[in-house]
Amino acid sequence: MSDTSLIDSKGQLLTNDGVPLKESLRKSLRRTKIRSFLLLLTPLLFLLIMFVGPIGSLLSRSIDDININTVLPQTFAQYELWEDKSILPSEEMFAAVINDIRITHKLENSEGKNIGKNLLGKAGTRMTYEYSGWRSLLLKTVKSATSVNTRSKEEIKPYKWEAPYKEQMIKRDKRWGKLEFWQSLGAMKDPYTMGYYLNAVDLRYDANKNVIQKADHLKIYKTIWMRTLKVSLMVTIFCLILAYPVSYLLATLPMRISNLLMICVLMPFWTSLLVRIVAWMIMLQQNGVVNDTMLTVLPCIYEGPINLPFFGETNIDLCFSEEDRIPMMYNFTGTIIVMTQVLLPFMILPIYSVMRGIPPSYMKAAKNLGATPTRAFIRVYMPQSVPGVGAGCILVFIVAIGYYITPELVGGKDGLMIGNFVAREMQQTLNWGLAAAMGAILLAAVLILYWAYDRLIGIDNLKMG
Amino acid sequence: MMKFPSYTTPREKLWFYTYRTFCGLVLFFLVAPLIVVIPLSFTNSVFLQFVPEMKIFSFETWSFNFDGYGIRWYKELLGICSENSGTTVCTDRWMVGIKNSALIAVFATFFASVLGTLAALGLSNRHMPFNRLIMALMISPMIVPLIITAAGMFFFFAKLNLVATIPGLIVAHTILGIPFVVITVTASLAGFDNNLLRAAATLGGSPLRNFFKIQAPLIAPGVISGSLFAFITSFDEVVIVLFVGGTKYTLPRQMWSGIRNEISPTILAAATILVIFSILLLTTLEMLRRRSEKIRGVTPH
Numbered sequence: 046m047s048d049t050s051l052i053d054s055k056g057q058l059l060t061n062d063g064v065p066l067k068e069s070l071r072k073s074l075r076r077t078k079i080r081s082f083l084l085l086l087t088p089l090l091f092l093l094i095m096f097v098g099p100i101g102s103l104l105s106r107s108i109d110d111i112n113i114n115t116v117l118p119q120t121f122a123q124y125e126l127w128e129d130k131s132i133l134p135s136e137e138m139f140a141a142v143i144n145d146i147r148i149t150h151k152l153e154n155s156e157g158k159n160i161g162k163n164l165l166g167k168a169g170t171r172m173t174y175e176y177s178g179w180r181s182l183l184l185k186t187v188k189s190a191t192s193v194n195t196r197s198k199e200e201i202k203p204y205k206w207e208a209p210y211k212e213q214m215i216k217r218d219k220r221w222g223k224l225e226f227w228q229s230l231g232a233m234k235d236p237y238t239m240g241y242y243l244n245a246v247d248l249r250y251d252a253n254k255n256v257i258q259k260a261d262h263l264k265i266y267k268t269i270w271m272r273t274l275k276v277s278l279m280v281t282i283f284c285l286i287l288a289y290p291v292s293y294l295l296a297t298l299p300m301r302i303s304n305l306l307m308i309c310v311l312m313p314f315w316t317s318l319l320v321r322i323v324a325w326m327i328m329l330q331q332n333g334v335v336n337d338t339m340l341t342v343l344p345c346i347y348e349g350p351i352n353l354p355f356f357g358e359t360n361i362d363l364c365f366s367e368e369d370r371i372p373m374m375y376n377f378t379g380t381i382i383v384m385t386q387v388l389l390p391f392m393i394l395p396i397y398s399v400m401r402g403i404p405p406s407y408m409k410a411a412k413n414l415g416a417t418p419t420r421a422f423i424r425v426y427m428p429q430s431v432p433g434v435g436a437g438c439i440l441v442f443i444v445a446i447g448y449y450i451t452p453e454l455v456g457g458k459d460g461l462m463i464g465n466f467v468a469r470e471m472q473q474t475l476n477w478g479l480a481a482a483m484g485a486i487l488l489a490a491v492l493i494l495y496w497a498y499d500r501l502i503g504i505d506n507l508k509m510g
Numbered sequence: 511m512m513k514f515p516s517y518t519t520p521r522e523k524l525w526f527y528t529y530r531t532f533c534g535l536v537l538f539f540l541v542a543p544l545i546v547v548i549p550l551s552f553t554n555s556v557f558l559q560f561v562p563e564m565k566i567f568s569f570e571t572w573s574f575n576f577d578g579y580g581i582r583w584y585k586e587l588l589g590i591c592s593e594n595s596g597t598t599v600c601t602d603r604w605m606v607g608i609k610n611s612a613l614i615a616v617f618a619t620f621f622a623s624v625l626g627t628l629a630a631l632g633l634s635n636r637h638m639p640f641n642r643l644i645m646a647l648m649i650s651p652m653i654v655p656l657i658i659t660a661a662g663m664f665f666f667f668a669k670l671n672l673v674a675t676i677p678g679l680i681v682a683h684t685i686l687g688i689p690f691v692v693i694t695v696t697a698s699l700a701g702f703d704n705n706l707l708r709a710a711a712t713l714g715g716s717p718l719r720n721f722f723k724i725q726a727p728l729i730a731p732g733v734i735s736g737s738l739f740a741f742i743t744s745f746d747e748v749v750i751v752l753f754v755g756g757t758k759y760t761l762p763r764q765m766w767s768g769i770r771n772e773i774s775p776t777i778l779a780a781a782t783i784l785v786i787f788s789i790l791l792l793t794t795l796e797m798l799r800r801r802s803e804k805i806r807g808v809t810p811h
Contacts, residue, residue, distance in 0.1 A: 077635055085632030088625040088643065088688065096651055096685045099666035100658060106665075127627075285538045294533045309537040316544055316598070317746045317789040319765045320781040325542030326769070327550060327778075330561045334546055389540060419520075447655020449749055454769055464657045471661050471753070484658045496654045499646060 104488070107481035110238040116168040117145045121234040127227075130252045131414070134227055138212040146183075146190045147204070162187075172477060174244070175231035182220045189217055228252030241482035246270070266483075273462040276380060276452075277445040281392075283385045284441050285434065288392035292433070295393070296400035314390035322454050325383045329455075330374040336370045375457030383455050388444060392437040395502075399433025431504065439498045443491055463487055544785055551778035552579045558773055583779040586639025602778065607764035614676060614760065615744040618683035623737040625684065625728075633692070634699045645692075652689040659685075660753035667754050674756020682750045687740025691733065698732025698802065731802035735795050742791060 051058055058066040114121065119141035127134045149168075152161035167189055172179030193202040215222040232240050232250035242254060243249055247264040251257050256263075284339060295303045296311075313321060328334045346363035353359055373379055403426065411421035449464035456465070463483055470480035514523060555561045555578070563578035589602035610750040629648050633641060652766055664673070672678030673767065702725065712718040755763060761780065768777045 073599065074637055078637055078639075081632040081635035081638045083632075084628050085638075085644065088629040088632075088648065091625060092647065092651075092685065092688065095663075095666075095681055096646070096659070099662035100654070101662075103658070103662035103665060222789060287539070290529060291533050291536045293769045296528075306537060309541050311792055312785075312789065313540050313544060315742065315792050317762065317765075317781070317788070319746070319748065319762055319769065320784050321543055323765070323769060323777050323781050324547045326773075327546055327558055328543055330559070334560065362640065386539060386543065389536075428658060443653060444795070447657060449657045450766075454766075464655060467657050471664070477665075484655075484661060487655055488658055491653060491655060495646070495650070501643075 095195040100488070101238050103481050104485050105292075105481075106477050107241050107485050108237045108239065110171075110240070111236045112164065113171045114236050116144070116149050116164050117230075119145050120230065124230050124234055127295075127351045130222070130228055130231075133224065135223065136209050136211045138227075139214055139458060140208055142186070143190045143210050143214075146187050150187065150191045169479075172229070172233065174479070175232050175240070175250075176226055178220060179226065179229070182218055182226065186214065186217055186221075212337075214440050241478040242486070244479055245482045245486060251372065259331060269461065269463055269466055272459075272479065273464075274445060276448075276460075276462055277442050279381055279443045280384045280388060280445045281438050284380070284389050284392040285384065285438060287385070288389060288396055289430075289434070292393050292400055295397050297405070310390050310393050313386065314394075318387060322383060322451060323386055325379070325386070325455065329379060329382065331370050331372060331374070333374070335373065338362075339365055340367070340370070370399065374455055375460075377456075377460045379455040379457070380452050380460035380462075383451050384445060384448060387451060388441045391440050391444060395436040395440065396430060396433035399436075400430055403429045424467070436498070439494055439501070443494050443498070446494075447487060449489060483488060547778055547785065549579075551775060551782040552581065553775055553778075554578055554580045555581055556774060558739060558775060558778070580676055586776045587779045587783075603759060604764055604780065606759070607752040607759045607761040610758060611674065611745055611761040614679050614683055615741050617680045619737050619741040621680070621684040622687030623691050623733055623738040624741070626688045626736060627695050627733055629688070630692050630695035630699060633696065642726050642753045645696075648687040650706045651663040651685050656747075656749040658743075660750045663750060664753045673717075673754050674758055678754055678760060679751060679758065679760070682754060683740075683744035683747060686743050686747060686750070687737075690739035690743065691736035694736035694739065695729055695732045698729045702728055731798045738791055740794055742788065 053065065060066055060069045062069075118140065123134070123138040123141040127138060146165065149161045149164055151203070152164065154160045163184065166180075169180035172183060191205055192205050192206070194205050195202065197203055220226055228251070231252045231254050232238065234254075240250060244267040246267055247259050247267045248256050249259050263390075291310075295306055298306070326333070343365040345365070348362050348364045349360065350358050351361050373382065377384040407425050407429070408421050412418065414462075416424065446462075447464055449468060450463055452460050452462045453465050453468070456462070464487070465488070467480050467483050470476045470483070514526075540715065549564075550560065553561070553564060555563065561578065563579070566576065567574055587604045589605050590784045626648075629644075632650070633645055635641075638644075659682075666677050667678050667682075670678075672681065706724050706728075707720055710724050711717070715723065746762055747762075751760050751763045752766065753759070761784075765777055765780055768774065771805070
């Protein structure tokens with residue numbers, strides 16, 4: 046060491062190789078960064094392509110309105126010129142519709158296959174979302190507008206319909222004379238639309254693209270959103286009420302016993318969700334274990350006529366008999382019970398792990414200083430368990446709000462949540478824009494909570510079992 | 511009977527017992543449904559309820575009676591149809607489902623373990639820019655509602671012709687499994703002393719050799735428990751299978767359609783096997799946890 050100077054002329058520390066130490070450290074740090082990046086590259090790319098990408102493209106469907114704009118460009122151009130929207134549009138707009146239909150009808154892809162008919166069908170479906178009846182009206186008009194005069198001797202056979210179109214179209218179908226149809230075009234004239242989002246919260250556009258409330262009989266989603274919120278909140282609260290005492294017990298018992306009891310918590314956590322649902326069906330159905338047990342266990346207090354002071358002789362029934370079996374499955378109650386059981390471990394585990402870390406000496410000290418056990422618990426113990434409670438509540442709420450399987454199987458009609466409606470729009474109604482919009486709202490809610498969770502607790506502290 | 515100190519008031523005793531009873535009931539609420547499934551899976555009837563024939567002990571004749579029980583539905587589950595099974599048609603679709611599920615779960619677990627471990631190793635570098643964001647991204651498949659993931663994948667897989675294929679389902683389940691591996695491996699890396707790797711490097715080991723000789727054995731319990739989580743997640747998953755599975759049936763999907771359409775006790779036989787399976791996994795995991803604590807010299811508080 047003594048023969049090589051470790052300090053250069055500028056007073057910087059040098060390594061044995063004569064490189065400034067700072068430089069050398071920076072280099073090695075960069076090397077570890079590059080190595081970490083290379084390690085991360087494959088999983089990150091995989092996730093971006095296979096997970097983030099698909100969700101992104103799903104979400105883009107929620108605002109995408111390009112198809113209809115490629116099908117009816119002239120019509121929308123004419124729509125801009127339509128001034129007084131309380132009277133029927135002029136002949137030009139009718140002609141624009143026919144022109145658009147004829148052009149689209151002949152569209153071919155690069156392989157020479159006709160794609161126009163398919164596009165028109167899609168456009169009709171899209172238009173029906175704005176005003177019902179559009180699809181059948183459009184497809185009917187496509188047929189008339191594109192039929193050609195087969196007897197003509199010209200090379201390109203002329204269409205049967207000739208201008209002016211207004212009269213003919215209204216004669217062919219009265220709906221062309223209805224203002225509502227024309228006005229509903231206003232909501233579709235831009236390549237991007239917020240229409241699906243509005244639809245998802247029971248709003249819609251009027252003719253001038255102002256946001257207005259939907260007609261009352263068409264309002265369905267507000268109830269569903271409220272119910273989703275209600276179910277998630279109720280489940281979170283029930284889970285908290287049930288989990289807090291149990292976690293306290295598990296945290297204060299000796300490790301040996303609490304590990305044994307922990308099996309009761311972890312076993313359902315590890316068991317297939319479907320198994321648990323089947324199990325609850327057996328328990329809660331009309332002829333299920335719970336109702337059967339109540340029938341045998343509950344005593345029959347009194348059944349028969351009784352003389353009441355103000356009501357006279359009345360029949361009262363204080364027996365739990367066959368006809369009193371409580372419907373607990375395929376309804377709201379069922380959803381709540383099953384979801385509470387399914388999500389309870391998500392509440393117990395974080396609260397438990399926080400409570401394990403609270404030194405018992407604090408409570409002893411509080412009592413020693415003269416606090417009653419209740420007061421010591423509320424003032425000393427509970428504030429320290431708050432991080433666990435927060436973590437558990439956010440976790441349960443996040444999982445509950447996006448639930449699909451449980452409500453679908455045990456929810457009946459009045460237990461369905463927004464997840465079920467996303468699935469319904471995806472698989473049955475095929476209104477993918479609406480499904481995407483509902484999914485996007487749901488996702489936004491979940492991500493905000495996720496962010497809050499990360500901020501409060503840190504995701505890397507997520508514990509499982 | 512609990513021994514109380516002499517100064518305990520009756521009210522405190524009452525409170526203590528009420529509290530213990532409440533906790534007992536909650537724990538019962540958690541496990542009761544699982545316990546009910548097991549005896550009912552051995553029923554001989556076609557109903558998913560306890561029928562009178564299933565009463566084991568009769569007080570009238572003072573004798574045991576097991577006539578209501580049998581392994582009829584287990585046979586149906588395995589596709590063995592020696593006797594007339596009544597209304598339900600005997601098929602091997604349950605076995606097909608089990609085979610598909612196992613195949614998908616094994617591959618998905620393998621890929622999730624490799625990718626998750628790589629990610630956790632990369633993320634363990636605190637100097638890595640956007641560390642927290644990437645971590646959040648890696649864990650997000652666990653947080654994003656499954657229905658949204660499933661809907662997104664449906665469109666994407668349709669473009670790639672991956673709908674209704676086993677590889678498609680493997681890819682989807684790999685993504686669901688990654689967060690679990692990332693979390694458990696990150697946790698086991700938190701207890702890892704980097705000086706061990708430095709020491710190995712000064713002794714002349716190549717980075718790869720050092721990883722496999724030094725780091726890998728120490729984080730192995732984390733990798734294994736993460737992969738168990740990934741396995742059970744894949745084995746249990748139904749939403750994505752419903753959306754992108756097409757005609758491919760897995761065990762959960764078979765159970766799903768069993769619950770929705772023709773509810774028969776075969777589901778209970780499958781459920782019992784799954785319960786036993788999860789008990790086995792849980793035991794394995796607990797043993798792993800103890801082992802990793804022993805290796806690292808950490809004792810439970």
